[in-house]
Amino acid sequence: MTREIEDLIRTAQERQADRALPADRIRAALPRRAAQARRRRRYGMAGAAVAAVSVAAAVTVPVVLLRGPGPAGTAPTAAGAATAPSGAEPTVAALPQTYPLGYRPAWAPPGFGERIRFADSSQPGDPFGPTVQRVWKKQVGPGDPWNGAGITLYVRTEVPDPAQAMDTSGQRVDINGVRGYYSAGGDAKSYVDWSPNGHTVLMLAAGHFDISKADLLRMARSVRPDPTVATIPVNLRWLPEGWTTTAATISGQGPTTWRAEVSAVRREVPTGAATPGKDKRGVPPVEGGTVETGSLSVVVGAVTDAPAGGKQLTVGGHPARQPVRTDAPGRDLIYLVVDLGQGRLMTLVGEGAGLTVDDLVKVAEQAEVNPPGKGWIGN
Amino acid sequence: MTFEEFVSARIGHLVRYATVVTWDPHLAEDITQNVLVRVQARWSRISRMDAPELYVKRMLVNEFLSWRRRRAARSIPVPAETLSGFLPATPDQSAQRDDRDAVLRVIAMLPPRQRAVIALRFYEDLAVEQIADMLGCRTVTVRTHLMRALATLQSVLPAALVTTGE
Incomplete structure (x- = not known):
């Protein structure tokens, strides 16, 4: 076998390109994506959490320590004490620690309960503003909750032009006196979106679940304003300079099995550009002149995705370990797993932008964890 | 337009x-x-x-x-023995097809940035400098990603002849 590897790669890439989905289908769905543009975690359609990214510039202001509605006395912190680092002003979290839920359905198909809440910050220039996702599922595991069937309510309440943010190519339907648009594909995806007021766009989307049109519309028509303000159970009170939190996911099968994940990124102006806003070929950097150069996720839950083993250490008085991956996909990732006690593990995974193990240790030491309110998970 | x-x-x-x-x-x-x-x-x-x-x-x-x-963070570690499993134990008539399939699968397991770099390099035929511009990184970083990707493929397909085209 003496084939040149480049030829093999090119051949493989051409074969892969041939697997592209029909362009017409993608084009036809563009209006719908105008309403989904930011996330997902795609990305949701791929079963993943859509974390937000991008804040054009880091801002440093004093963080406000917020405590969630969880029961008193059950707030483990890796630091052992909820005090800010002495002599250091914590970096601001761009994603607010609390956020309004906005809307919720009063009815869901039997067996479905609300098991995921997701919030992200808005990207620079994003015409849709921040998004809250509330997901009704029959079950989620203790780990990544996004796989499998679910019905997601996308709540966007800061949309400058709702008409432009909706997919109007679908079938016209009535949602409590407001025109909505229903679409369904042959791949267990269906959705309806509507705008209840001049700055809000709601979308109810079923994924990997063959819900009838009647049931999807019934659920959509049951959606009402929800004044509840949700609190993110994990508060990253310190991040390295220039880093900012961007998204949070809270999930659980029941009130005692919750899991929370907070994402943070660092964005920088690309090096090598001829001028700050334009590179030497005349192409400006994307997204406000910055690119994402580092990422960090902090997960608190009953299980960890980190590899076994690793160097033993103590973080804020808690036993911890620092697993190391040597495989190609994982060799650039830095892991830290902290045993918070009470069956809770904090897993930090980061990479890029000069992030170090010491940074992860400090993030863990200064993080505050408050159990989420018990009233919603699974209901 | x-x-x-x-x-x-x-x-x-x-x-x-x-x-x-x-x-x-x-x-x-x-x-x-x-x-x-x-x-x-x-x-x-x-x-x-x-x-x-x-x-x-x-x-x-x-x-x-x-x-x-x-x-x-959710990437699944792939042990080396799994990669080795992509190789046909002995050359046979289907070896060429196996190689192609192996390349498809190994590319799928490359770190995304390496995969993006080889897409820009070999599918788009961009120069390293152009790739660095697109990704907002230094050319040495692009070359590192490229070398690592090729090295990974070479380790799976040891008989392949590696050239970078530069």
Whole structure:
């Protein structure tokens, strides 16, 4: 076998390109994506959490320590004490620690309960503003909750032009006196979106679940304003300079099995550009002149995705370990797993932008964890 | 050129490009749609650029890499013995096809940034300097990703002849 590897790669890439989905289908769905543009975690359609990214510039202001509605006395912190680092002003979290839920359905198909809440910050220039996702599922595991069937309510309440943010190519339907648009594909995806007021766009989307049109519309028509303000159970009170939190996911099968994940990124102006806003070929950097150069996720839950083993250490008085991956996909990732006690593990995974193990240790030491309110998970 | 004309003319190529970058047709669909929605909102500015399509491709690859960072923690370690399993034990008549399939699978397991780099290098035929511009990194970083990707493939296909084309 003496084939040149480049030829093999090119051949493989051409074969892969041939697997592209029909362009017409993608084009036809563009209006719908105008309403989904930011996330997902795609990305949701791929079963993943859509974390937000991008804040054009880091801002440093004093963080406000917020405590969630969880029961008193059950707030483990890796630091052992909820005090800010002495002599250091914590970096601001761009994603607010609390956020309004906005809307919720009063009815869901039997067996479905609300098991995921997701919030992200808005990207620079994003015409849709921040998004809250509330997901009704029959079950989620203790780990990544996004796989499998679910019905997601996308709540966007800061949309400058709702008409432009909706997919109007679908079938016209009535949602409590407001025109909505229903679409369904042959791949267990269906959705309806509507705008209840001049700055809000709601979308109810079923994924990997063959819900009838009647049931999807019934659920959509049951959606009402929800004044509840949700609190993110994990508060990253310190991040390295220039880093900012961007998204949070809270999930659980029941009130005692919750899991929370907070994402943070660092964005920088690309090096090598001829001028700050334009590179030497005349192409400006994307997204406000910055690119994402580092990422960090902090997960608190009953299980960890980190590899076994690793160097033993103590973080804020808690036993911890620092697993190391040597495989190609994982060799650039830095892991830290902290045993918070009470069956809770904090897993930090980061990479890029000069992030170090010491940074992860400090993030863990200064993080505050408050159990989420018990009233919603699974209901 | 209007946005609609641009999409009509180029969406087929953009989707194929995104499929090669992401190595996932469904993810490519999502990313392409997301990016085009943003492009539409800024078309008056983007259309005045010297190379609008290049800018859109840049948005696509950065959208993918931003997304993959959020998913990086969920990458599944692949033990070396699994990679070795892609190799035919002995040459046979289906060896050539096996090699192609092995390349497909190994590319799928490359770190996303390495996969993006080889897509830009070999599918788009961009120079290292151009790739560095698109990704907002240094050329040495691109070369490192390229070398690592090729080394990984070479380790799986030890008889392959590795050349970088530079």
